[in-house]
Amino acid sequence: MKRRGMAAVLALCMLLTGCGARRPTEDASEEAAQDQSILLGFSQLGWESAWRLANSESIKEAAERAGVSLMYENAEQKQDRQIKAIRSFIAYQVDVIAFSPIVETGWDNVLQEAKDAGIPVLTTDRMVETGDESLYAGFIGSDFYTEGLHAGEFLIEKARRENLGELNIVELSGTLDSTPMLQRAEGFRDAIAGQQNLHLIDSMSGDFLRPKGKECMKVLLEKYERIDVLYSHNDAMTLGAIAALEEAGLKPGEDVIIITVDGEQAAIDLLKEGKINCVIECKPQIGDMVMELAQKLAAGEEIPRCTYSEEQVFTEYDADLDSIPPRGY
Ligand code: GZL
Ligand code: ZN
Numbered sequence: 001m002k003r004r005g006m007a008a009v010l011a012l013c014m015l016l017t018g019c020g021a022r023r024p025t026e027d028a029s030e031e032a033a034q035d036q037s038i039l040l041g042f043s044q045l046g047w048e049s050a051w052r053l054a055n056s057e058s059i060k061e062a063a064e065r066a067g068v069s070l071m072y073e074n075a076e077q078k079q080d081r082q083i084k085a086i087r088s089f090i091a092y093q094v095d096v097i098a099f100s101p102i103v104e105t106g107w108d109n110v111l112q113e114a115k116d117a118g119i120p121v122l123t124t125d126r127m128v129e130t131g132d133e134s135l136y137a138g139f140i141g142s143d144f145y146t147e148g149l150h151a152g153e154f155l156i157e158k159a160r161r162e163n164l165g166e167l168n169i170v171e172l173s174g175t176l177d178s179t180p181m182l183q184r185a186e187g188f189r190d191a192i193a194g195q196q197n198l199h200l201i202d203s204m205s206g207d208f209l210r211p212k213g214k215e216c217m218k219v220l221l222e223k224y225e226r227i228d229v230l231y232s233h234n235d236a237m238t239l240g241a242i243a244a245l246e247e248a249g250l251k252p253g254e255d256v257i258i259i260t261v262d263g264e265q266a267a268i269d270l271l272k273e274g275k276i277n278c279v280i281e282c283k284p285q286i287g288d289m290v291m292e293l294a295q296k297l298a299a300g301e302e303i304p305r306c307t308y309s310e311e312q313v314f315t316e317y318d319a320d321l322d323s324i325p326p327r328g329y
Pocket of ligand 2: 149
């Protein structure tokens with residue numbers, strides 16, 4: 001394993017001063033064990049939703065389980081703080097860097113610095129847009145485009161089953177320029193493209209935040225005579241939007257069809273109550289896969305360019321909604 005800067009200096013001091021006299025047998029095995037464990041620098045983008053909190057917990061618990069030493073930084077929704085965190089990981093000479101990029105662009109310089117320092121980088125949950133694919137080793141997370149497709153497919157299915165006519169659709173999108181926002185938008189639009197009766201009349205960004213989801217829904221309700229469908233990029237914004245709908249005297253799930261992504265417990269509960277019509281699962285618990293891939297990278301092994309989570313869709317037409325196990329987030 002690569003010696004870290006500070007750790008190496010400390011070890012040298014101990015050797016020179018003789019302090020921390022080493023008990024050869026015990027320490028040797030500890031030393032060996034220590035050498036097996038890698039040091040992973042992880043930059044988390046923030047704490048904007050229950051999904052994110054569960055994702056953070058998954059990373060920390062998985063590191064514990066895998067015996068991976070974790071340097072964990074939460075950037076609290078600021079890209080420049082993620083860049084600073086990555087720079088500190090480089091200075092500390094971690095074995096691997098993993099991060100969840102809040103937006104897709106603006107990473108080339110710091111990723112080039114990691115590459116120059118010989119530290120492999122894993123993107124988790126969200127992707128980076130870069131002209132130089134060698135700047136990161138691989139991605140682990142969800143296939144957001146397919147999530148968007150599934151949202152559109154559900155709406156087409158519902159319109160067909162219930163013989164619905166013209167439908168006005170509004171979209172609450174996630175953080176602009178983030179992979180889930182870009183791909184959930186594209187997948188949905190591709191799915192409904194050929195349907196003459198489905199009209200996407202507006203899209204506003206609620207930045208994946210519950211209060212902004214409510215604000216945007218209020219604006220949309222004032223702006224349009226009739227809204228038949230809400231497609232929301234995450235459950236946090238959906239919960240805010242439902243509050244706005246009910247304050248306006250509308251019945252979510254009936255007056256307005258609601259399709260949402262993430263699969264938080266709160267959304268599943270509202271699906272059972274008939275206030276949401278479709279919940280597209282997006283798995284936050286990817287920690288174990290992150291650790292497995294990080295250990296491979298630390299050992300100099302290749303990893304797949306893309307590792308996608310297996311995800312499902314829950315709809316009002318499912319026979320056994322009550323059998324959905326607790327979501328854990
Ligand atoms: C998706 C993740 C998104 C969630 C939101 O993988 O990046 O960010 O859908 C979260 O809840 O804010
Ligand atoms: Zn599909």
